[in-house]
Amino acid sequence: MFRLPVLLLLLVCLGASPCYGFLAKAHKRQPTASSPSVPEYWFEQRLNHFSGADTRVWQQRYFMNDTYRQSGGPVFLMIGGEGPANPAWMTSGAWLTYAEKLGALCLMLEHRFYGKSHPTQDISTDNLHYLSSQQALADIAHFQTVMKEKLGLADSKWVVFGGSYPGSLSAWYRMKYPHLAHMAVASSAPVKVQVNFSEYLEVVQLALSLNHSDCPEAIKMASEEVSKLLVLSSFQKLTDDFRLCELLQINSWMDTAYLLDTLAENIMNVVQYNKDNREFEGVKDTSITIQVVCDIMANKSLGTPYYRYANVIRTILEVNGEKCMDASYKKFIQDMRNITWASVSLGGRQWMYQTCTEFGFFQSTDSAAQPFSGIPLSYHVQQCSDIFGPEYNLSMVTDSVQQTNEYYGGLDIKGSRIIFPNGLIDPWHRLGINADLSGDLIAIQMEGAAHCANMYPARLEDPPSVPSARQYIFQLLTKWLNT
Numbered sequence: 090m091f092r093l094p095v096l097l098l099l100l101v102c103l104g105a106s107p108c109y110g111f112l113a114k115a116h117k118r119q120p121t122a123s124s125p126s127v128p129e130y131w132f133e134q135r136l137n138h139f140s141g142a143d144t145r146v147w148q149q150r151y152f153m154n155d156t157y158r159q160s161g162g163p164v165f166l167m168i169g170g171e172g173p174a175n176p177a178w179m180t181s182g183a184w185l186t187y188a189e190k191l192g193a194l195c196l197m198l199e200h201r202f203y204g205k206s207h208p209t210q211d212i213s214t215d216n217l218h219y220l221s222s223q224q225a226l227a228d229i230a231h232f233q234t235v236m237k238e239k240l241g242l243a244d245s246k247w248v249v250f251g252g253s254y255p256g257s258l259s260a261w262y263r264m265k266y267p268h269l270a271h272m273a274v275a276s277s278a279p280v281k282v283q284v285n286f287s288e289y290l291e292v293v294q295l296a297l298s299l300n301h302s303d304c305p306e307a308i309k310m311a312s313e314e315v316s317k318l319l320v321l322s323s324f325q326k327l328t329d330d331f332r333l334c335e336l337l338q339i340n341s342w343m344d345t346a347y348l349l350d351t352l353a354e355n356i357m358n359v360v361q362y363n364k365d366n367r368e369f370e371g372v373k374d375t376s377i378t379i380q381v382v383c384d385i386m387a388n389k390s391l392g393t394p395y396y397r398y399a400n401v402i403r404t405i406l407e408v409n410g411e412k413c414m415d416a417s418y419k420k421f422i423q424d425m426r427n428i429t430w431a432s433v434s435l436g437g438r439q440w441m442y443q444t445c446t447e448f449g450f451f452q453s454t455d456s457a458a459q460p461f462s463g464i465p466l467s468y469h470v471q472q473c474s475d476i477f478g479p480e481y482n483l484s485m486v487t488d489s490v491q492q493t494n495e496y497y498g499g500l501d502i503k504g505s506r507i508i509f510p511n512g513l514i515d516p517w518h519r520l521g522i523n524a525d526l527s528g529d530l531i532a533i534q535m536e537g538a539a540h541c542a543n544m545y546p547a548r549l550e551d552p553p554s555v556p557s558a559r560q561y562i563f564q565l566l567t568k569w570l571n572t
């Protein structure tokens with residue numbers, strides 16, 4: 090899932106489709122999802138599921154792998170999220186190992202308004218009114234109903250999978266469409282939505298302290314030094330030290346917050362995906378872990394914490410093959426206002442719309458127990474107004490987020506046969522289900538693991554909690570598919 094700013098182009102969450110994770114900058118760093126050997130398919134979908142009189146339709150992209158399909162076997166549906174659906178998931182990932190053992194047909198449906206699934210001519214704010222989790226769930230229901238018929242799957246049980254926002258969608262789909270979904274595996278799913286997600290950075294602080302206990306303090310000192318240099322208008326120095334793409338210009342408090350956020354997001358991204366086995370998705374910076382960051386932050390030969398922080402940022406840029414870091418709020422807003430499908434924000438505008446109108450999830454520095462400074466909630470909400478218009482203000486965002494919790498129930502999920510795996514160093518687990526709610530609403534906590542860790546292909550370096558989570562998920566799949 091995402092946060093918006095920085096690398097804007099960076100956008101939202103790095104990573105590919107089943108698990109984005111909402112980091113704005115990360116969007117920019119999205120791997121290019123191309124896997125020519127996996128064919129694309131198209132499905133005719135209604136624009137508006139909630140008005141029978143509206144007959145407009147569009148083409149939604151999906152992928153299929155029937156290699157393991159056995160007659161009478163289940164159907165596995167991977168739900169797409171806030172970015173292009175990455176076909177790499179059709180040939181890799183834990184779900185395919187379950188499919189092989191259980192004889193499942195595998196499908197992945199791209200989320201409306203992301204990737205190549207374009208319901209409207211452009212992404213003007215008026216058109217984005219058709220972008221919502223409720224419409225997305227109705228897309229899935231219609232897709233399932235038609236595909237069942239088309240592929241002769243009348244007797245098959247359907248299992249929905251997803252990670253991060255699509256993890257929430259999978260739980261919500263099982264809850265709202267229990268006659269269609271037999272069970273859901275809702276990995277790293279923030280099922281409670283919240284405007285002011287200040288707990289995010291508390292988990293970042295905790296995770297940073299695990300290997301080097303003084304790492305958060307060093308980052309705090311560095312962020313404070315950056316703030317001080319901003320007050321002193323040392324723009325050339327900041328531009329050079331952090332390799333900014335153009336000379337830093339500060340004309341408003343939003344410019345300042347944007348720079349601080351852009352820097353912080355680099356660290357958030359490292360923590361959120363620490364050691365996740367994401368290389369198969371085309372992610373470049375998997376070698377940058379909490380330990381790499383904190384080793385640099387502890388290296389006195391690099392100078393004061395400020396210079397070590399600058400070194401961390403430059404190291405991350407280099408690993409991603411980026412020449413410089415974009416820290417211009419003005420440019421960010423320009424890109425986010427671009428309503429063409431080809432816009433460089435790669436889904437960032439669409440995700441921003443969903444955060445402003447459904448979820449919030451704004452990672453503020455409003456908690457005392459975190460190492461960054463200068464990124465208040467008001468900065469995030471101001472972005473909603475700057476991008477979509479003045480009516481997208483705090484009261485609108487707050488009301489919308491409350492409606493979302495009223496509709497889905499927040500942490501008070503009612504239902505059955507849903508699994509909630511969460512990594513404990515993943516900041517998103519703070520909005521997820523962390524204890525069993527009943528005998529078949531099961532929480533799986535993974536010690537030392539990051540965002541969506543259980544979904545990635547297995548490897549030896551996985552913390553032991555991850556293979557045991559995968560095994561437990563498989564056990565529950567086997568058991569529940571027989572009920």
Ligand SMILES: *[C@@H]1O[C@H](CO)[C@@H](O)[C@H](O)[C@H]1NC(C)=O
Nearest residue numbers: 127153154155156179180181
């Ligand atoms: C399905 O997945 C298997 C295992 O990764 C792979 O060998 C096969 O090529 C895939 N088929 C399609 C159509 O993607």
Ligand SMILES: *[C@@H]1O[C@H](CO)[C@@H](O)[C@H](O)[C@H]1NC(C)=O
Nearest residue numbers: 298299300301302379380383
């Ligand atoms: C940090 O992690 C590395 C690699 O896992 C380990 O070798 C080292 O002992 C850890 N250091 C501390 C202080 O925990």
Ligand SMILES: *[C@@H]1O[C@H](CO)[C@@H](O)[C@H](O)[C@H]1NC(C)=O
Nearest residue numbers: 384385387388389390391400
């Ligand atoms: C500290 O940084 C210096 C300069 O980059 C490097 O040569 C040295 O290996 C680093 N020390 C540690 C302990 O990582």
Ligand SMILES: *[C@@H]1O[C@H](CO)[C@@H](O)[C@H](O)[C@H]1NC(C)=O
Nearest residue numbers: 423424427428429431432433
């Ligand atoms: C929007 O983005 C496209 C693709 O990057 C670009 O060609 C176009 O000029 C942009 N439009 C505006 C108004 O910035």
Ligand SMILES: *[C@@H]1O[C@H](CO)[C@@H](O)[C@H](O)[C@H]1NC(C)=O
Nearest residue numbers: 285286287453455456466467
């Ligand atoms: C955000 O939440 C934190 C922690 O609960 C709280 O201290 C802070 O005041 C909140 N910020 C706003 C603007 O409500």
Ligand SMILES: *[C@@H]1O[C@H](CO)[C@@H](O)[C@H](O)[C@H]1NC(C)=O
Nearest residue numbers: 479480481482483484485486
């Ligand atoms: C938000 O905008 C609405 C009008 O769209 C206005 O009535 C309301 O007072 C505004 N709230 C705040 C907190 O500015």
